[in-house]
Amino acid sequence: MAPQDRLSQVSSHLNYPQGMLHGQVAIITGSGQGIGAEAARMFANEGAKVVVADLDNKKAEAVAKSINDASPGRAIAVAGDVTDSQYLKRVVQKAAEFGNGKIHIIVNNAGYTWDGVIHKLSDAQWEKMLAVHATAPFKLVQAAAPYFRVKDGEPRVIVNISSTSGIHGNAGQANYAVGKAGMVGLTKTIAKEWGPQFGVRANTIAFGFVLTRLTQAKEAGAFITTPEGEKVALGIPTSQLANKVGETTEQYVDIPLRRPASPTEAARSILGVVSPLFSYVNGQTIMVTGGRNM
Ligand SMILES: NC(=O)c1ccc[n+]([C@@H]2O[C@H](COP(=O)([O-])OP(=O)(O)OC[C@H]3O[C@@H](n4cnc5c(N)ncnc54)[C@H](O)[C@@H]3O)[C@@H](O)[C@H]2O)c1
Numbered sequence: 001m002a003p004q005d006r007l008s009q010v011s012s013h014l015n016y017p018q019g020m021l022h023g024q025v026a027i028i029t030g031s032g033q034g035i036g037a038e039a040a041r042m043f044a045n046e047g048a049k050v051v052v053a054d055l056d057n058k059k060a061e062a063v064a065k066s067i068n069d070a071s072p073g074r075a076i077a078v079a080g081d082v083t084d085s086q087y088l089k090r091v092v093q094k095a096a097e098f099g100n101g102k103i104h105i106i107v108n109n110a111g112y113t114w115d116g117v118i119h120k121l122s123d124a125q126w127e128k129m130l131a132v133h134a135t136a137p138f139k140l141v142q143a144a145a146p147y148f149r150v151k152d153g154e155p156r157v158i159v160n161i162s163s164t165s166g167i168h169g170n171a172g173q174a175n176y177a178v179g180k181a182g183m184v185g186l187t188k189t190i191a192k193e194w195g196p197q198f199g200v201r202a203n204t205i206a207f208g209f210v211l212t213r214l215t216q217a218k219e220a221g222a223f224i225t226t227p228e229g230e231k232v233a234l235g236i237p238t239s240q241l242a243n244k245v246g247e248t249t250e251q252y253v254d255i256p257l258r259r260p261a262s263p264t265e266a267a268r269s270i271l272g273v274v275s276p277l278f279s280y281v282n283g284q285t286i287m288v289t290g291g292r293n294m
Contacts, residue, residue, distance in 0.1 A: 019047025025099030030110030032059030038267035082136035108137035133179025191283035208289030256291030
């Protein structure tokens with residue numbers, strides 16, 4: 001029986017008693033909190049060894065510790081900024097050491113928003129969003145090429161985390177939308193370059209509304225500091241949130257499921273895409289939106 005057909009039998013825990021990602025090594029950027037942290041825990045739970053890569057050293061260490069407390073030896077934290085090419089090379093090197101010379105999965109998830117309407121957007125806002133959401137994923141994948149362009153019969157998967165803003169545009173987010181849209185082209189190019197000879201799969205996941213600090217009220221005060229020392233406020237102004245977040249389901253009128261996703265739910269879709277259950281899904285943009293923007 002072909003390896004990809006093993007799933008035709010009963011349930012996955014019988015096929016994968018040690019987890020669907022057993023023996024695989026994954027890099028997840030932006031996994032110090034939010035969706036990435038949930039994905040890191042889930043991947044480890046499915047047997048993977050996970051490189052928790054995040055700007056925030058404390059949070060990255062805490063996620064790695066929580067994983068190792070439950071399953072010793074399954075995670076390392078490598079802190080740094082994805083817009084620094086040297087950092088990306090270090091992440092790849094550490095991952096390869098951790099994986100005894102192998103890396104199987106990259107999830108390009110690190111990101112944030114730095115909003116402004118087109119006629120007021122600064123050069124810094126524009127350049128930073130492209131650097132984080134388009135250039136950094138490309139450079140990480142490029143740095144990891146020697147570990148993906150291999151023929152050892154083991155699975156290799158890349159997932160780029162995009163947004164409905166990248167697919168449909170969003171007022172106030174030209175910079176973020178262009179960066180996130182770029183991921184779609186990057187994903188398809190990886191699928192076309194590395195699929196035929198090496199069997200590498202690449203997919204984009206575009207999230208809609210997931211409850212993390214990026215979608216909480218801006219007034220809650222979350223921020224990110226760029227390496228240049230710029231303090232960028234995160235979240236959505238309460239005035240804009242009013243029709244999205246609230247006590248009643250009617251307030252999620254543009255979401256057919258009438259609710260946002262939890263970070264856990266969002267991370268499950270990433271696990272699904274990297275898992276053997278999706279072994280023939282390649283080059284796609286998977287909308288994880290509760291049906292929003294259909
Ligand atoms: N929350 C949503 O509704 C939503 C919707 C669409 C897309 N997304 C995307 O999902 C991804 C995860 O977002 P989240 O909601 O979990 O946000 P989050 O703020 O909870 O987590 C993002 C993580 O990325 C890290 N990060 C940011 N910039 C970085 C950099 N330059 N280098 C290294 N790490 C960096 C942060 O430190 C943080 O830990 C992002 O790419 C975001 O754009 C989120």
